[in-house]
Amino acid sequence: MTARPKGRPFPVRLISVIALSARAAPLHFAAYVVLAVVAGAGPVAVAWLTKLIIDGLVQGQRTGTLVGYTFGLGLAGLSAAVIPHLTRYLRAELDRQVGLVAQDRLLTAVNGFTGLARFEDPAFLDRLRLAQQSAATSPNQTVEGLLALVQAVITIVGFLGAMLVISPWITCLVMFSGIPMLVSEIVISRRRAAMFWEIGPVERRELFYAQLLTSVEAAKEVRIFGLGSYFRDRLLGERRKANAAKKRVDRRELLSQSSLGLMGAVLSAAVLLWSILAAKAGTVTVGDITLFVAAINGVQAALLESAGAIARCHESILMFDHFRTVVKAESDLSAPSRPRAVTPLENEIELRNVWFRYSADHPWVLKGVNLRIAKGETLALVGLNGAGKSTLVSLICRFYDPTRGSIRWDGVDIRDLDIAGLRERIGIVFQDYMTYDLTAAENIELGDLAKRDERALVHAAAQRAGIHEKIATLPRGYETLLSRVFYSFEGDTDDPETGVPLSGGQWQRLALARAFLRDKRDLMILDEPAAGLDAEAEHEIHSSLKRHRSGRTSLLISHRLGAVRSADTIVVLSDGVIVEVGDHETLLSAQGEYARLFNLQASGYTSVPSTEVF
Numbered sequence: 001m002t003a004r005p006k007g008r009p010f011p012v013r014l015i016s017v018i019a020l021s022a023r024a025a026p027l028h029f030a031a032y033v034v035l036a037v038v039a040g041a042g043p044v045a046v047a048w049l050t051k052l053i054i055d056g057l058v059q060g061q062r063t064g065t066l067v068g069y070t071f072g073l074g075l076a077g078l079s080a081a082v083i084p085h086l087t088r089y090l091r092a093e094l095d096r097q098v099g100l101v102a103q104d105r106l107l108t109a110v111n112g113f114t115g116l117a118r119f120e121d122p123a124f125l126d127r128l129r130l131a132q133q134s135a136a137t138s139p140n141q142t143v144e145g146l147l148a149l150v151q152a153v154i155t156i157v158g159f160l161g162a163m164l165v166i167s168p169w170i171t172c173l174v175m176f177s178g179i180p181m182l183v184s185e186i187v188i189s190r191r192r193a194a195m196f197w198e199i200g201p202v203e204r205r206e207l208f209y210a211q212l213l214t215s216v217e218a219a220k221e222v223r224i225f226g227l228g229s230y231f232r233d234r235l236l237g238e239r240r241k242a243n244a245a246k247k248r249v250d251r252r253e254l255l256s257q258s259s260l261g262l263m264g265a266v267l268s269a270a271v272l273l274w275s276i277l278a279a280k281a282g283t284v285t286v287g288d289i290t291l292f293v294a295a296i297n298g299v300q301a302a303l304l305e306s307a308g309a310i311a312r313c314h315e316s317i318l319m320f321d322h323f324r325t326v327v328k329a330e331s332d333l334s335a336p337s338r339p340r341a342v343t344p345l346e347n348e349i350e351l352r353n354v355w356f357r358y359s360a361d362h363p364w365v366l367k368g369v370n371l372r373i374a375k376g377e378t379l380a381l382v383g384l385n386g387a388g389k390s391t392l393v394s395l396i397c398r399f400y401d402p403t404r405g406s407i408r409w410d411g412v413d414i415r416d417l418d419i420a421g422l423r424e425r426i427g428i429v430f431q432d433y434m435t436y437d438l439t440a441a442e443n444i445e446l447g448d449l450a451k452r453d454e455r456a457l458v459h460a461a462a463q464r465a466g467i468h469e470k471i472a473t474l475p476r477g478y479e480t481l482l483s484r485v486f487y488s489f490e491g492d493t494d495d496p497e498t499g500v501p502l503s504g505g506q507w508q509r510l511a512l513a514r515a516f517l518r519d520k521r522d523l524m525i526l527d528e529p530a531a532g533l534d535a536e537a538e539h540e541i542h543s544s545l546k547r548h549r550s551g552r553t554s555l556l557i558s559h560r561l562g563a564v565r566s567a568d569t570i571v572v573l574s575d576g577v578i579v580e581v582g583d584h585e586t587l588l589s590a591q592g593e594y595a596r597l598f599n600l601q602a603s604g605y606t607s608v609p610s611t612e613v614f
């Protein structure tokens with residue numbers, strides 16, 4: 001796991017968090033600050049006016065003066081009644097505005113990671129999760145904490161100022177009694193932030209088990225293999241681990257808070273005793289005692305509040321560091337300072353001595369691969385499971401960079417090209433294609449958003465993929481939602497949100513239609529495009545692919561060797577090394593690995609099946 005983020009100086013981090021709130025909703029932010037200041041001065045004004053009224057009564061002051069004090073007291077009470085509601089409204093609005101801005105910044109940053117490596121790094125995923133949590137809450141939590149601190153400081157300064165007039169040494173005593181509380185809160189908030197980081201992997205595992213237990217994808221296997229209790233136990237185990245870590249921090253907090261609370265109570269009692277004795281001796285007035293009582297309680301409460309506020313600020317700034325780290329993180333792939341525009345393919349795509357491993361800890365997946373895909377040619381890549389075929393495709397799409405060697409687009413290293421421009425020129429069906437919980441039309445349109453409004457093209461792509469007829473029979477045709485995630489209730493066919501699930505093969509045809517929408521691209525990659533189709537559909541799709549790919553550059557991966565026999569070139573990859581290259585006839589007559597695999601498959605269709613297969 002990578003280290004926890006180390007921050008810039010604390011005040012700089014504080015300002016950058018608060019700046020996010022202030023910029024997201026400046027008016028609400030300003031109003032929130034003003035109300036906090038007014039609310040902070042309220043308790044002091046109430047205590048001082050109460051003392052003046054009591055002393056005025058004892059000393060027989062004029063009624064007009066007393067009415068003035070009472071009026072002031074009424075005003076203070078009025079603001080005390082209204083301000084909390086206004087503050088709550090402003091806080092909620094700030095939350096909404098800041099949440100929007102922060103989420104936008106976070107997702108823009110995540111979208112900027114051009115490769116896949118970050119999404120496969122558990123430490124980064126932990127950070128991303130914490131960043132998502134803190135994006136929504138940290139900025140306003142910091143503002144709230146800081147304003148609570150400002151309020152508390154105003155209250156403390158006001159009360160201490162009032163007490164200073166009566167007894168300087170008691171004022172000092174009360175003031176210094178707050179220091180241990182502040183220190184202990186900061187220590188605890190540090191521990192809490194560290195704990196959240198440490199239990200990150202635990203919480204992600206818990207989420208994984210929860211998804212297994214609640215998702216429709218896993219429901220069949222979980223039931224048939226009786227995995228429910230097994231995964232539930234594992235989930236609860238992870239929860240217990242997370243709870244234990246949280247409990248440890250809570251216990252520490254309880255211990256230090258209660259001892260400090262006890263100390264505060266003893267101090268209050270002592271000051272009260274002193275002031276009563278002083279009043280008896282005639283050195284302070286009765287009004288002074290009421291002020292003392294209010295001040296001691298007020299200062300203690302404000303100290304407690306300020307310690308809590310500092311802790312909240314501190315904790316949310318530490319959490320916000322994760323947000324900042326993600327937002328500032330550079331893409332995992334190097335970007336040239338002046339990327340070259342990608343021109344239409346003129347000659348070939350070439351892999352030149354490509355070596356690749358997913359990280360220094362992983363074994364080599366590709367070992368010195370040299371390969372040329374000439375313009376207009378269909379190149380088929382075959383090989384056993386794990387040979388490195390999909391990895392090679394990922395490198396051509398530049399999801400990763402080769403560890404050694406290079407991939408060239410008409411002679412230019414693709415690392416020097418504009419990455420979005422490169423991907424613009426590629427059409428693809430992935431082996432693990434996506435099924436979007438969107439309408440049938442949208443599922444196809446996502447292949448080329450620029451053609452979103454050209455319905456005829458969408459229909460043509462669906463027709464080529466052999467899914468048009470099926471879509472036409474759906475309750476709302478192309479507008480039918482292909483999902484059960486947003487399903488309202490059984491039989492609600494008039495509801496536009498009502499979803500219709502497709503079969504595996506039908507989803508695969510939809511993925512093909514999505515790719516066909518962008519088939520005018522320079523390179524079409526089909527990674528197992530017909531794996532989930534029935535025999536008739538497979539034949540139909542491969543014939544269609546054959547018709548459409550003539551003259552177009554395509555890279556075809558398939559385990560069904562019958563489907564690749566018409567390719568111009570067939571490349572056999574074995575354990576990351578190219579072991580054979582040629583067309584179907586040449587490779588068959590060479591009697592090598594291709595011939596062995598082809599004959600094995602062919603015999604499976606013609607001879608009596610061997611029990612060894614199963």
Ligand SMILES: Nc1ncnc2c1ncn2[C@@H]1O[C@H](COP(=O)(O)OP(=O)(O)OP(=O)(O)O)[C@@H](O)[C@H]1O
Binds near residue numbers: 362386390
């Ligand atoms: N993201 C990844 N991180 C680490 N290793 C990976 C990753 N993806 C694939 N591998 C490893 O790379 C090797 C090649 O996998 P790849 O998916 O390229 O093989 P393939 O030839 O496409 O296999 P199949 O025919 O089963 O689809 C495998 O050993 C696999 O475990």
